[in-house]
Amino acid sequence: xxxxxxxxxxxxxxxxxxxxxxxxxxxxxxxxxxxxxxxxxxxxxxxxxxxxxxxxxxxxxxxxxxxxxxxxxxxxxxxxxxxxxxxxxxxxxxxxxxxxxxxxxxxxxxxxxxxxxxxxxxxxxxxxxxxxxxxxxxxxxxxxxxxxxxxxxxxxxxxxxxxxxxxxxxxxxxxxxxxxxxxxxxxxxxxxxxxxxxxxxxx
Numbered sequence: 001x002x003x004x005x006x007x008x009x010x011x012x013x014x015x016x017x018x019x020x021x022x023x024x025x026x027x028x029x030x031x032x033x034x035x036x037x038x039x040x041x042x043x044x045x046x047x048x049x050x051x052x053x054x055x056x057x058x059x060x061x062x063x064x065x066x067x068x069x070x071x072x073x074x075x076x077x078x079x080x081x082x083x084x085x086x087x088x089x090x091x092x093x094x095x096x097x098x099x100x101x102x103x104x105x106x107x108x109x110x111x112x113x114x115x116x117x118x119x120x121x122x123x124x125x126x127x128x129x130x131x132x133x134x135x136x137x138x139x140x141x142x143x144x145x146x147x148x149x150x151x152x153x154x155x156x157x158x159x160x161x162x163x164x165x166x167x168x169x170x171x172x173x174x175x176x177x178x179x180x181x182x183x184x185x186x187x188x189x190x191x192x193x194x195x196x197x198x199x200x201x202x203x
Contacts, residue, residue: 012037018078018092022112029074033136035093041126047154048126052099054196055122055152059100062189068104068119073097076113077121082145082168087115094140099124099152102185117144120185124152138162142170148185157197 004010004024015035024030029040052072059070079094080087092115101118103109108116121141123133133151141149142164149162149170158177162170163184173184181191 007037007039010037015093017090018095019089021095022089029097031097032093032095033140038136040097045126048124050198051124051152051154051196054198055100055124055191058189058191058195059102062186063102067106068102068186069109070100070102071114073099075101077101077118078113078115079117079140079144081143082117094144096137096140098122117141117146119146120148120150120183121146122150122152124154126154138170142168148183150181150183152196154197157193159191159193159196 005026007026007028007030010016010024016032016037017035018032021030021032031038031040056070056072063070074097077096077098078087078092079096080092098118098121100122101114102120103114103118105116105119108114108118123137125133138149145164145168147164151160151162153159156177158175159181160172161174161176161181161184163173165171174181176193178193181193181196183189183191
């Protein structure tokens with residue numbers, strides 16, 4: 001098999017697996033959605049990065065020395081129907097890189113990332129990725145069994161919290177626009193929206 005060093009060597013209409021994904025050595029950042037290559041947006045803007053860092057801080061502090069672990073992009077998460085057991089690389093056709101995710105089952109972690117659904121995923125919207133996060137990934141995360149999913153809106157300074165119900169479907173649990181956001185899975189964790197959406201101005 002020829003070494004893949006440029007995205008142009010691939011057929012974007014073909015279906016690929018995670019085993020294929022591991023052999024690619026090009027600079028472009030991509031995700032694999034049900035076997036199809038999806039180009040990721042250019043590097044996140046400053047506001048996106050600030051929100052990501054401001055969210056990472058309380059999560060890192062809270063999960064320090066706990067069983068559950070928090071990871072930030074770039075970090076490969078392999079997804080498939082939650083009814084299936086852990087799959088081999090050649091049988092996996094979806095690989096995403098959430099902005100933040102929390103994983104409590106250590107057996108899902110290996111040297112290359114997470115094999116299976118994280119317990120909690122946070123995606124931060126931007127102009128280039130909003131459709132993907134709001135539609136494609138919403139369905140993927142629901143199908144694969146991500147229990148809690150947060151969509152973060154930097155421009156509106158808001159967070160929408162989705163939680164799987166007993167039928168395995170997402171329900172909008174809360175829309176946070178100010179005050180404290182509390183994860184359904186970790187009610188002891190208080191996320192202060194004023195700190196998440198804090199901005200800096202030059203003195």
